[in-house]
Amino acid sequence: MNIIIPMKRVPDTAIQVNVKDGRVALEEVETWVINPYDEYAIEEALRLIERLGEGKITIVTIGPEAAQETIRKALAMGAHEAYHLLDDAFEHLDALGRARVLAAAIEKIGEYDLIWPGFKGVDYDEGQTGVMLAEFLGLPHVSTAITVEEIEDGHAVAKIEAEGGYQHVRVPLPAVITQTQGPNEPRYPTLRGIMGAKKKPLTVWNADDLGLDPDELEPVVELLHVERPPARKAGRILEGEPAEVARELVRILHEEAKVI
Amino acid sequence: MADLALVVAEQQDGKLKKITYEMLTAARQVADELDTEVGVIVLGDGLDADALAADLGARGADVVFVGDDPALGSYAAEAYSTVIQRLVEDEEPTLVLFGMTPMGRDLAPCVAAKVNGGLASDITGLRVEDGELVITRPIFSGQAIATVRVKRPPVLATVRPNTWSAAQPAGDDEADVETLDVDDLPENAVHVLSVEAKESERPELTEASIIVAGGRGLQGPENFHLIEELADLLGAAVGTTRAVVDAGWRPYEEQVGQTGKTVSPQLYIAIGISGAIQHVSGMRTSRYIVAINKDPEAPIFKIADYGIVGDLFKVVPELIQAVKEYKAANQ
Numbered sequence: 001m002n003i004i005i006p007m008k009r010v011p012d013t014a015i016q017v018n019v020k021d022g023r024v025a026l027e028e029v030e031t032w033v034i035n036p037y038d039e040y041a042i043e044e045a046l047r048l049i050e051r052l053g054e055g056k057i058t059i060v061t062i063g064p065e066a067a068q069e070t071i072r073k074a075l076a077m078g079a080h081e082a083y084h085l086l087d088d089a090f091e092h093l094d095a096l097g098r099a100r101v102l103a104a105a106i107e108k109i110g111e112y113d114l115i116w117p118g119f120k121g122v123d124y125d126e127g128q129t130g131v132m133l134a135e136f137l138g139l140p141h142v143s144t145a146i147t148v149e150e151i152e153d154g155h156a157v158a159k160i161e162a163e164g165g166y167q168h169v170r171v172p173l174p175a176v177i178t179q180t181q182g183p184n185e186p187r188y189p190t191l192r193g194i195m196g197a198k199k200k201p202l203t204v205w206n207a208d209d210l211g212l213d214p215d216e217l218e219p220v221v222e223l224l225h226v227e228r229p230p231a232r233k234a235g236r237i238l239e240g241e242p243a244e245v246a247r248e249l250v251r252i253l254h255e256e257a258k259v260i
Numbered sequence: 261m262a263d264l265a266l267v268v269a270e271q272q273d274g275k276l277k278k279i280t281y282e283m284l285t286a287a288r289q290v291a292d293e294l295d296t297e298v299g300v301i302v303l304g305d306g307l308d309a310d311a312l313a314a315d316l317g318a319r320g321a322d323v324v325f326v327g328d329d330p331a332l333g334s335y336a337a338e339a340y341s342t343v344i345q346r347l348v349e350d351e352e353p354t355l356v357l358f359g360m361t362p363m364g365r366d367l368a369p370c371v372a373a374k375v376n377g378g379l380a381s382d383i384t385g386l387r388v389e390d391g392e393l394v395i396t397r398p399i400f401s402g403q404a405i406a407t408v409r410v411k412r413p414p415v416l417a418t419v420r421p422n423t424w425s426a427a428q429p430a431g432d433d434e435a436d437v438e439t440l441d442v443d444d445l446p447e448n449a450v451h452v453l454s455v456e457a458k459e460s461e462r463p464e465l466t467e468a469s470i471i472v473a474g475g476r477g478l479q480g481p482e483n484f485h486l487i488e489e490l491a492d493l494l495g496a497a498v499g500t501t502r503a504v505v506d507a508g509w510r511p512y513e514e515q516v517g518q519t520g521k522t523v524s525p526q527l528y529i530a531i532g533i534s535g536a537i538q539h540v541s542g543m544r545t546s547r548y549i550v551a552i553n554k555d556p557e558a559p560i561f562k563i564a565d566y567g568i569v570g571d572l573f574k575v576v577p578e579l580i581q582a583v584k585e586y587k588a589a590n591q
C-alpha cells in the first residue's frame with residue numbers, strides 16, 4: 001500500500017497573523033506547523049497501514065527551504081520518505097500551479113495506490129489543490145473524508161462528510177481522497193521518531209527535475225492585496241438578574257437587531 | 261447569445277436551494293456592468309424545466325440550462341463536471357458561480373482543472389472595477405481579507421452561503437430554457453454504499469440564519485438539551501467547539517471553526533465557549549454575536565455584540581423562558 005500525502009506548512013494556528021503593506025506578514029511568523037488537515041491525513045494513514053500490516057507513506061511538499069523542518073516533523077510522526085519540491089518558480093503558485101507541480105512529482109515517484117491530501121490549507125483557505133490534482137492525474141477522487149475505513153479488492157472504502165450527514169463510499173484505487181478533521185488526534189512525534197526522522201530519505205526536486213516549464217506555472221488567480229477584516233464594533237454587556245437580562249436580550253434581538 | 265454570467269444551481273427533489281438564489285443575486289449585481297446575461301445551470305433527473313424557468317425568470321435569470329438525465333439524479337463529480345465543462349467551452353461565460361457547499365467545493369475545482377480556469381474559493385465580495393471582476397475573500401480563517409483577480413475568463417468562484425440575500429420573485433418574466441447535452445456522460449467511479457443521515461430536522465449549520473452553539477462550559481453531553489431546546493425554539497442549528505467534539509459529547513458535523521465549519525448566520529449565540537482563535541475564525545463574520553460566559557475575561561466577549569456574564573445554567577433556562585414568552589406574545 002503506497003500512500004502519498006501532499007503536505008504544506010502553515011503558520012501556527014493559535015497565533016494571529018499580521019497584515020503589512022497589503023500582504024500577510026509571513027516573514028514575522030515564528031512557528032510553522034503541518035497544515036492541520038494534512039496532519040489528520042498522516043494520522044489516519046499511519047493507522048491504516050498499522051491495520052493492514054504493511055504500507056509506506058510518502059510526503060510531498062512544495063515549499064521554501066525552511067519547509068524542511070515541517071517535513072521532518074511528518075517523518076518523525078512515522079511517514080517513511082519525503083520529497084521536497086523547491087524552486088523559485090514555485091514561490092507564487094495558485095492552486096492550479098500547485099496541483100500541476102504535485103502531479104508532476106507524483107508521476108515521477110510513480111508508485112502509488114492512494115493520494116491523501118488535506119481538504120484545504122488553513123492559510124489561504126482555498127481547498128482546491130486535492131481535487132485538481134486528481135483531475136491532472138486522471139484519477140477518481142473523494143472529498144472530505146473523515147477516515148479510510150477499509151482497503152478491499154483494489155478499492156478504498158471511506159467515510160465522508162456529505163450534505164446532511166455522512167456517507168460510506170467505495171472508490172477504485174489509485175484514487176485521491178481528501179481529508180477533513182479525523183476522529184483521532186494526530187500523534188506527537190516520540191523522541192525515537194525524531195531521531196529516526198533524520199535518517200529517512202528526503203529528496204529535493206526542482207522544476208527542471210520535474211520537467212516543468214515555469215511559464216506554465218504562472219498563476220491565473222492573482223492576489224492583488226490583503227487587508228485586515230473590519231473590526232467588530234464594541235459590544236454591550238447586559239447586566240442584572242438572569243431573568244432580567246434574558247428578557248432584555250430577547251427584546252434587543254427582536255427590536256434592535258431584528259434577527260428574531 | 262450575449263455574454264454570460266453563470267450560476268450552478270443546487271437543488272433537491274427538483275426544489276432549488278437557497279444558495280442558488282443567493283448566487284443569482286451575486287451574478288445579477290455584476291451582470292449589468294459586465295453587460296452579460298445571467299444563466300442558471302440546473303442538473304438533475306426528472307426536472308420540471310418550465311417551472312424552473314418561471315421561478316428563476318421571476319427572480320432575475322435570463323436563461324436556464326437544464327441537464328436532465330438519470331446520471332445526474334444525485335451529485336456525481338465526473339458527470340456534473342463534464343456537463344458544465346461542455347457548457348463552459350460552448351458558451352465561454354465571463355463568470356461561473358458555485359456554492360461553497362459540500363457539492364460546490366468538490367465540483368468547482370474539478371471544473372476548474374478541466375477548463376484550466378482560475379478559481380476563487382469562498383468569496384464574500386464581487387464587484388466590477390474598470391470593466392473587470394474584482395473578488396474579495398477571507399483568508400487565514402478570516403484573520404485577513406484578500407482581494408483577488410482571475411486573470412482570464414472564465415472567472416470561477418465558490419460563494420459563501422448567507423452572504424448575498426436570496427433573489428426574490430418580482431414580476432412574471434420567464435427565463436428561456438436551453439437543454440444541455442447529456443450524452444455519453446462518464447460513469448462515476450465512486451459508489452455510495454450507505455448514508456448516515458443526520459436525524460435532526462434542524463437546518464444545516466452553514467445555511468442556518470441562527471446558530472446556538474455550546475462549548476465545554478456545558479460540562480457534559482447531558483446538558484446539551486439546553487442548547488437544543490433554545491435552538492429549536494429559534495429554528496436554529498446547533499453548533500459546538502472542537503473541545504466538545506474531542507470529548508465525544510457532540511458529533512464533528514456540528515463543529516464550528518478553523519477545522520470545522522465556517523458559518524455566517526444572522527445570529528450566533530455562543531454559550532460556555534471561551535472564544536479561542538480557531539473557534540472565532542469560523543464564526544466571526546456572523547452578523548450578530550451573543551456570548552454567555554461566566555468569565556468576564558473570556559475572549560469571546562471581544563467580538564460579541566451582546567454579552568451576558570453569568571452562569572449559563574441560570575441564564576439559559578431564563579432565556580428559553582423569555583423566548584417562549586416572546587413567541588407566545590407574537591403569535
Ligand SMILES: Cc1cc2nc3c(=O)[nH]c(=O)nc-3n(C[C@H](O)[C@H](O)[C@H](O)COP(=O)(O)OP(=O)(O)OC[C@H]3O[C@@H](n4cnc5c(N)ncnc54)[C@H](O)[C@@H]3O)c2cc1C
Nearest residue numbers: 475476477501502503517518519520532533534539554572
Ligand atoms: C489546529 C487546531 C485547530 C482547531 N480547530 C478548532 C475548531 O475548528 N473549532 C473550535 O471550536 N476549536 C478548535 N480548536 C480548539 C481551540 O483551540 C479551543 O481549544 C476550543 O475552541 C475551546 O473550546 P471551548 O470554548 O468549548 O472550551 P474552553 O476553552 O474550555 O471554554 C469553556 C468556556 O466555558 C466557560 N464556562 C464554564 N462553565 C460555565 C458556566 N457554568 N457558565 C458559563 N460559562 C461557563 C468558561 O469560562 C470558558 O470560557 C483547534 C485547535 C487547534 C490546535
Ligand SMILES: Nc1ncnc2c1ncn2[C@@H]1O[C@H](COP(=O)(O)O)[C@@H](O)[C@H]1O
Nearest residue numbers: 006007008062117118120121127128129
Ligand atoms: N505547497 C503544498 N505542498 C504540498 N501539498 C500542498 C501544498 N499546498 C496544498 N497542498 C495540498 O493540498 C491540500 C489543499 O490545499 P489548498 O488547495 O491549498 O487549500 C492541502 O491540504 C495539501 O494536502
